[in-house]
Amino acid sequence: MTIVAMGTVAFDEIMGSDGAARAELAALGRWLQTTPESELRRRQAAAEATFRQLGITFAVYGESEASERIIPFDIVPRVFLPDEWARLSEGLVQRVEAINAFLDDIYGERRILKDGVLPAELIFGNPQFRPEIAGMRPPHGVWAHICGIDLVRTGPDAFFVLEDNARTPSGVSYMLENREAMLRLCPELFRNFRVAAVDSYPDRLLETMKSVAPEGVSAPTCVVLTPGHYNSAYYEHSFLADSMGIELVEAADLVVDDDIVWMRTIAGRVKVDVIYRRVDDDYLDPLVFRRDSMLGVPGLIAAYAAGNVAIINAPGNGIADDKAIYSYMPEIVRYYSGGAAKLPNVETWRCREPQALRYVLDHLPELVVKLVDGSGGYGMLVGPTASSAEIEAFRAALVAEPHRYIAQPTLALSTVPTMADRGLAPRHVDFRPFVLTGSRGVQVVPGGLTRVALREGSLVVNSSQGGGTKDSFVLMEAPGAQTQSQSQSLGGMTQVQTLGGAAC
Amino acid sequence: MTIEHRAVYRFAGAQAGLVQALRLTPPTSDDQTVVRWRIDVDRDARMRPGRDGFGNAVTMLYVDAPLDRLAIEVTGEVLTSNAHGVLRGATEQLPPALFLRATEATPADPAIAAFAHAVAAELEPLAALHAVNAAVHERFVVAPVGDASRPLAEAFADGTVDPVEATHIFLVAARSLGRPARYVSGYRQADGETVASPHGWAEAYVEGIGWIGFDPLLGRSPEEAHVRLATALDAGGASPVAGVPVEEA
Known part of the structure; x- marks a missing residue:
């Protein structure tokens, strides 16, 4: 995290800029005032005890950190108002559609280079552009099925994208576990606020996976592929497989024969149609990527090239979230969507x-x-x-x-009241919403992962450097719309819908 | 030209099954026409045709019975003509600019770059590449070396290199001059021989001409005696047989 606030007063997402709670969030302000600090601390400790018991000990920011400890949880939620969320969602849908269009183009016709929008050497010299899969196209043309778009905020409607994660973004288990803890520990908040449900995420993810199964497969078999229990995000891999009710496999459980992927089970071989992989491209297939590697599934890319399996997210996606490409995202969005990017980059x-x-x-x-x-x-x-x-x-x-x-x-990042050593105090936050793309369109899950810099004045939300997490409430407008306390099943997806907020 | 190539692979231990990618099918170009071609293996196997990201024809080979050896036999006939090394009428999946990038086996290297610049001096691009090719040919004794995995810089510092290293040195040198360069795997019928044997060489790209073959083992461009199979950024990517590490018997 590299953005610092200097000499400006940060926008507080609950308290506004003048110390009194924002009008729409007056009830939350009262809750913060009237709930004794000791009670808030007790609840926070209870949540952390649960996380420790569950073993949620992975790092959010990539693989560099392998230490086994929980990330601190903060009891004060971060809240998005319905109209704020609706606008943010529009921007996210536009951006993720552009990312998918870009990937389809750059590994195919490369129109964007022929039209001179990007310098060609930025792509061809970039190790994230994988020539090994050039010319291959994923089933239904969907590349970035799960995106975690990292955002920062400086005002009510001022959001900026810091980073597009289009490979294997992690952290969604925090979104779900944090919500579960809040429902249990602060039920009164869900009576007072119409909070959009997030716990249908596993159903939506499974629906997304099934929707991109190869043509002609009516009841696709989906699996989660993990590097194994030594991986720092293993908890999330098993959690997601579990909550979707599908198998969690390692490379050794899969075998490719006749360009078809099979899973070895005690009952014999089962054909696999969709793989949500949480392993890097390099370790997918030793015949194609790291040839020295004995990891991976030999023949997987041949099966993919033949159109017999969907890989989520698609191999080669790293070119879309690369740092050198980031600064061109506004041009990329404009090129594929035909309009200006609704969600700006940090000026670069x-x-x-x-x-x-x-x-x-x-x-x-x-x-x-x-x-x-x-x-x-x-x-x-x-x-x-x-x-x-x-x-x-x-x-x-x-x-x-x-x-x-x-x-x-340098930007003045927004803050949210957070439990600090000497009571509630403003702390800087960022946000990672999760965006799903299936064959029937893009949907934004109404929630996400809020990371908070626990040290005063700090802008570093990394878990390795004193960062914690918060629940992220998305408030709904229309009475009669579904809330967290009602039934959770949202059924299938519809064309480019924005779930939660005002759009359902 | 007639190709009859039989390779027997023995595995260190018995394998429960085998998945291999074979790049053993020659592509067509203006100067290379495939008259007949077939790949046979000496046991029950499934073979699936496909294409890799570089556009090479790939045959996936699947064997699901236990085996400790496998013989692959390639027989065919290819008509070639001499184009002085210039590749004409080939289908390209990727643009030349991609082939400027380094790989683990062909990393950018200051010593090789200095060598290339000294040889190329003020020459025009095409002449410079011919000069570099001749210089690699003259500078090194080509012979099998013990350690196939040594860094290329070490090979360059040594006087003796294996055939793949010689070609990789040419690739790194050409790229250091700003010329896209790639590895070609294929066959070559040596002077006085009646059959072709596996061979590797390089191609470099010159604006206005196209891809041009350079064979550092011969110190000149390939002529009719070379049959192209596959191209990639380095020998590993263009490997005719990719799979579990096997020793050719």
Whole structure:
């Protein structure tokens, strides 16, 4: 996380900017005031005890962190108003549709390069562009079935995308477990607020998986493929398989024969049609990717190329959420959707462009400068906190190799009241909503993963650096719409719908 | 040209089954016409035709009975003509720009780049590539080496390289000059021989001409005696037989 707030008052999502709760959230403000702190702490401790018991000990931010501990949970929810959520969802749907269109194009016709929207070397020189799967197309043309779009916020309707996760985004089990804890520990909140349900997520995910099964398969067999119980997100893999009622398998449980994927079971071989894989491309198929690897399923990509299995998310997706591609996302969205991006990026100057470089060199003390190929920890300058020597060192690096850098402004990230050492206090948050794409369209799950920087003033929400999580409430407008306390089954999906909020 | 190639693979231990990707089917181009072609294996197996991301024809081979050896036999006839190494009329899945990238087996290397720049000097692109090809040919003794997995930089520093290393050095050198370059697996009928045997060489791309073959083992461009099978960023990607690590008997 690289964005810092300096000298500006952050927007508080519950308390607004003037200390009194935002009008729509007055009831929540009262709840915070009237519930004794000791009671809030007791509930928080109860939730954490449950998480410890369940063994929810994985890291949200990638594979670098293998330590076995729970991520702190904060009892105060983060709340989205119905209209805020509706607008945010529109932006997310547009962005994810563009990501899918981009992947379909870049591994196919590459129109976007022929039309000069992206520099070709940005794709062909990028290790995330996988030539091994060029020309292959996933069933139904869906590539990014599950996206976790990381957002930050600076005002009621001011959301910015920090990162698009289109490979194997994790964290959805937090969304579900946090909600379950809140329902149990703070039932009064669900009586007072119409909170959209999230616990249909496993059903929606399974529906999405089934919808992208190869043509002609009427009752598809779906599985979750995990690297195994040593993986830091293993809890989530088994949780999801369990709640969808499908098998959790490892590579050794799968075998490819005659371009068809089979699962070995005690009752014999069972044909597999859809694989939700939580392993990286490199370890999918040793005949195609890491040839030195004995992991993976030999022949899996041949089965995929033959159209006999859907792989969720599709191999090769890394090019869509790559750091070097990120700054072009507004152009990519415009190219495929025909309109301006409804959900902006954090403003980004690409130093490869002379005009941008000039601006960046003139404003170094205000900016965050990052390496796009992010090798090693040397690659970042946080202008407002950097010494003049550090700034000068970066100036030299920028002039020498401008194409390797981007720069972003420092933003005043929003806060949410959070239980701190000395009572409730504002803490910075970010947000990862989950967006599902099946053959019948895109849907935004009404909720997500809110991460909170527990240290005062900190903007680092990483679990390894004092970050925690919160439940994320999406409020619904229309009476009669379904709430968390009612039946959970939402049935099938409809064309490009935005679930929760005002749109159901 | 007649191809009759039989390879027997023995496995370290008995295998319960086998999944292999065979890149053993020559593509057609203006100067390479396949008259007849077949792949046989010496046991019950299922074979499925397909294509990899580089556009190569791939035959997936599936054997589900226990085995400790497998013989693959390729027989066919291919008509070739001499185009002075220039590839004409081939179908390309990926653009030349992709073949500037490094791989684990062909990493960018300062020593190889310095060598390439010294040889290329002020020459035009095509002449520079011919010069680099000749220089690789002259500089190294090509012979089997013990350690097939040593880093390419180590091979370059050594005077003796195996055939794949020689071609990989050419690829790294060509890319360091800004020329897209790729590995070609195939067959070659040596002078005075009546049958072709497995062989590997390189192709590099020059704007305005196209892909051009360079054979560092011969120090010149391929002519009629070369039959192309598959191309990729390095030898591993173009491997005619990919599967469990096997030793050719």
